[in-house]
Amino acid sequence: MALNTFYKVVIGVAVAVVVILAIALPIALLCCGDAGRQTLGLKAIPGENILIKEGDLDSVKPYVEKMTELLKPYMEMPNKKEVINCNSTVRPQGDQVCNYPVSSLSICGSSTNFGFNGSTPCVLLTLTMDESFRPTPYESLNEVPKDVPRDLRSDMEESLENGKLRKGIWVDCNNEYLYTPQPLFPDYYYDNVDAVGYLPPIVAAMFKLTNKKNEDVKVECRLWAKDIDSADERSKVSFTLRLNGE
Structure with missing residues (x-):
């Protein structure tokens, strides 16, 4: 038919x-x-090009809002039963994930608008990994390469415990900085990256722009670990800061 x-x-x-x-x-x-799926590697929040107009709070509002939004799920973590407070000996098991206390961001936290109200803005660095990107931490200072930045080596030396480095992935940014809580993503945060509710740790870097007004401050932050390939784009992140003022 x-x-x-x-x-x-x-x-x-x-x-x-x-x-x-x-x-x-x-x-x-x-x-x-x-x-x-989260993008693997090192990331910087609020973004690549950060422009601040001195005395103009509206110019920083989008950055503050973006960073505040990032922290919301972290603030909810303590209320979940599978979340535990981790350290080098207490590590997540089964469905557990490590709590990341936002209070550890200190002067780079939301209570100070992440430093954006003044000339010392903070950038939040996060490191997301899975089995395809799992750098091996340094065990001692003897394993740290000679070209590691001097300031970072000083931070490593201060962190020594019984002659051993704290285990984790170190990070360094090529400019004036203040890291909080420290320039390290502790390794215990990466024991259970596939668990429901997992969130990567945060390192905040504060930059002093008082003497760098009206100029582009180009920053590159880089990871340091045993088997990090400097050509691997996941191991570094770049952004520009600018403070416009009189």
Whole structure:
């Protein structure tokens, strides 16, 4: 029995939709990946180009809001039963994840608007890893390469416990800085990265722009560990700070 014109049109439209989806879906996946998956490596919040107008609170509002939004899930962590307070000997097991106390951000926290109200803005650094990107921590100062920045080596020396370095991935930014709580992503935060509710640790870096008004301050932050490849884009992040004023 021959199909009438109406059914031919319906079938034609259905076939066209299937063809379009077959072409568009792989392209979309290739372009955008898994929207729910966190990007691996070192990241800087609030972004790549940070412009502050001295005395103009509206100019920093978007940055403050973005950083405040980042911290919201961290503030909710203590209320969840699978969250524990970790350290070098207390580590997450099973479904447990490590709590990250936002109070450890100190002067780079939300109570100070992350330093954006003045000339000392903070940038929040996070490090997300899985099995495809798992650098090995240094065990002692003897394993630290000679080209490690001098200030970072000093921080490492101050962290020594019985002659051993604190285990984790170190980070250093090529400019004036103040790190809080310290320039280290502790290794116990990466024991259970696939657990539900997991959040990566944060290191805050404060930059002093008082004597650098009206100039672009280019910053690169880099990870330091045994098997870090300096060419690996996941191991570093760059951004620019600028304070416009009189």
